[in-house]
Amino acid sequence: xxxxxxxxxxxxxxxxxxxxxxxxxxxxxxxxxxxxxxxxxxxxxxxxxxxxxxxxxxxxxxxxxxxxxxxxxxxxxxxxxxxxxxxxxxxxxxxxxxxxxxxxxxxxxxxxxxxxxxxxxxxxxxxxxxxxxxxxxxxxxxxxxxxxxxxxxxxxxxxxxxxxxxxxxxxxxxxxxxxxxxxxxxxxxxxxxxxxxxxxxxxxxxxxxxxxxxx
Amino acid sequence: xxxxxxxxxxxxxxxxxxxxxxxxxxxxxxxxxxxxxxxxxxxxxxxxxxxxxxxxxxxxxxxxxxxxxxxxxxxxxxxxxxxxxxxxxxxxxxxxxxxxxxxxxxxxxxxxxxxxxxxxxxxxxxxxxxxxxxxxxxxxxxxxxxxxxxxxxxxxxxxxxxxxxxxxxxxxxxxxxxxxxxxxxxxxxxxxxxxxxxxxxxxxxxxxxxxxxxx
DNA sequence: GTCTATAGGCTGATAGAC
DNA sequence: GTCTATCAGCCTATAGAC
Numbered sequence: 001x002x003x004x005x006x007x008x009x010x011x012x013x014x015x016x017x018x019x020x021x022x023x024x025x026x027x028x029x030x031x032x033x034x035x036x037x038x039x040x041x042x043x044x045x046x047x048x049x050x051x052x053x054x055x056x057x058x059x060x061x062x063x064x065x066x067x068x069x070x071x072x073x074x075x076x077x078x079x080x081x082x083x084x085x086x087x088x089x090x091x092x093x094x095x096x097x098x099x100x101x102x103x104x105x106x107x108x109x110x111x112x113x114x115x116x117x118x119x120x121x122x123x124x125x126x127x128x129x130x131x132x133x134x135x136x137x138x139x140x141x142x143x144x145x146x147x148x149x150x151x152x153x154x155x156x157x158x159x160x161x162x163x164x165x166x167x168x169x170x171x172x173x174x175x176x177x178x179x180x181x182x183x184x185x186x187x188x189x190x191x192x193x194x195x196x197x198x199x200x201x202x203x204x205x206x207x208x209x210x211x212x213x214x215x
Numbered sequence: 216x217x218x219x220x221x222x223x224x225x226x227x228x229x230x231x232x233x234x235x236x237x238x239x240x241x242x243x244x245x246x247x248x249x250x251x252x253x254x255x256x257x258x259x260x261x262x263x264x265x266x267x268x269x270x271x272x273x274x275x276x277x278x279x280x281x282x283x284x285x286x287x288x289x290x291x292x293x294x295x296x297x298x299x300x301x302x303x304x305x306x307x308x309x310x311x312x313x314x315x316x317x318x319x320x321x322x323x324x325x326x327x328x329x330x331x332x333x334x335x336x337x338x339x340x341x342x343x344x345x346x347x348x349x350x351x352x353x354x355x356x357x358x359x360x361x362x363x364x365x366x367x368x369x370x371x372x373x374x375x376x377x378x379x380x381x382x383x384x385x386x387x388x389x390x391x392x393x394x395x396x397x398x399x400x401x402x403x404x405x406x407x408x409x410x411x412x413x414x415x416x417x418x419x420x421x422x423x424x425x426x427x428x429x430x
Numbered sequence: 431g432t433c434t435a436t437a438g439g440c441t442g443a444t445a446g447a448c
Numbered sequence: 449g450t451c452t453a454t455c456a457g458c459c460t461a462t463a464g465a466c
Contacts, residue, residue, distance in 0.1 A: 012449085013449070016449080016450085030335070031249070031337065032247055032249060032250070032333075032334065034246070034247060034250035035248075035249040037440090037441070039440095039441080039442090047450080047451095048450065049443095050443080050444075050450080051449085051450070051451090052442085052443090053442080053443055053444070054444095054449080054450080058443075059441095059442070059443095111333055114333065114388075115333065117388070117389050117392050118329065118330065118388055118389070118392075119245060119247065119250070119391075120391045120392045120395045121392060121395070122246065122250070153421075155414045155417070156411075156414055159407065159411035159415070160414050160415075160418065162382075162385065162386050162389070162411070163385075163414070163418065164382075165385065166381045166383070166384065166385025166389075167378040167379075167382050167385075169381065169385060170329075170377065170381025170382075170385055171374070171377050171381055173329075173332070173333055174381075176333075176334075176335045177332050177333075177335045177336065180336070192373075192374065195371045195374050196374035196377070196378070199371055200374070200375075200378050202370070202422070203375065203418075203419070203422035203423060204418070204422060205422075206421060206422045207417070207418035207419060207422025208418060208421075208422075209421070227431085228431070231431085231432085252458085252459070252460090253459075253460060253461090254458090254459080254460095262432085262433095263433055264460085265432085265434080265461080265462080266431095266432075267460085267461090268461055268462075269431085273460075273461075274459095274460070274461095
């Protein structure tokens with residue numbers, strides 16, 4: 001045996017946790033909390049299923065740990081926009097691009113968010129809920145700002161921020177199904193995302209713009 | 216015993232099926248297919264759980280029967296718009312209003328649709344899939360029409376129809392969570408829907424409108 | 431046609447060896 | 449820290465009484 005007691009049987013704690021989190025993130029996003037079996041997670045991570053209880057204290061805890069990490073990531077990315085002193089137009093644009101960027105890096109986020117929203121946050125810890133709401137409030141705040149500044153037309157900011165978030169979340173959350181329907185894994189379909197972001201930003205900007213406008 | 220052999224123990228076939236479908240629709244929408252237990256469905260419907268297997272041939276069949284019925288309803292409602300000879304502007308408006316109307320009558324539809332879309336249609340029968348796609352194609356077709364006719368600006372109709380559907384589906388699918396967050400059941404919050412529909416229609420119309428426009 | 435009781439299988443969690 | 453073996457509980461489906 002080596003003097004450092006590194007047996008090939010043992011991995012370090014960190015790598016096991018990492019493997020479990022990675023596999024679980026994918027599976028939870030794809031099949032939801034109830035649709036995912038701990039067996040699958042363990043097998044997909046290449047570790048024993050008992051490790052889930054050992055390292056995380058159960059399936060539910062693992063789920064919430066992933067959710068918390070993902071939300072933290074989102075929170076960091078939007079931090080700059082939250083405290084930005086730019087115009088509403090610009091902040092809205094920044095948010096859309098930042099969201100798209102986040103969704104590209106963390107494809108599981110929109111899916112897990114939407115799943116929780118659908119079931120009324122059935123599986124998430126109480127203290128995680130405010131994190132969700134911050135994300136929503138940020139968007140509504142930007143629209144309110146635009147209305148106050150007179151650059152946005154007088155929409156209802158509450159319903160409108162839901163429209164925008166709906167477009168964003170839905171687009172990225174449905175990626176899997178779109179790939180499935182296309183038959184192929186759509187390897188070079190990435191431009192799709194750029195077009196989506198561009199068109200959504202443009203449509204929202206023009207749709208919200210104040211002005212002499214039409215009826 | 217009565218000569219008509221109507222014991223109070225027995226309900227008729229139709230009412231049992233109806234009760235099961237009603238209870239199951241609500242639960243499937245709220246908790247998803249995997250998150251719903253047949254015990255719950257039966258209890259909520261006030262019938263024995265064995266009735267699910269008896270009347271529908273299992274949980275999955277029940278689920279698909281509900282999905283099929285809901286999609287049929289949607290199909291009927293959109294039939295007129297599909298073959299309408301109106302302008303794209305008008306057809307888009309009609310679609311948004313019809314969708315909102317449908318979602319108000321059948322709150323489970325948007326939730327079940329989005330759940331299936333998320334998991335890549337994991338639980339649905341093969342032959343039900345085209346029904347989903349028709350709904351999507353209808354919206355994309357309307358946008359294409361507007362671009363052809365020159366009343367819509369030159370967006371990518373594929374990504375844009377996803378934006379619109381995302382807004383619609385998300386808004387109605389998140390109703391439960393919004394009520395939960397509000398603390399109260401939001402009895403008189405129905406005007407919210409009207410404002411949403413009005414603002415979404417206006418934002419899309421203005422956002423898509425062709426014209427001298429800005430950059 | 432409806433019900434009760436139960437079968438048969440799978441799930442998430444744990445105790446204890448290594 | 450990791451693994452094997454195993455448990456208790458729950459799930460869906462079915463057989464058979466009424």
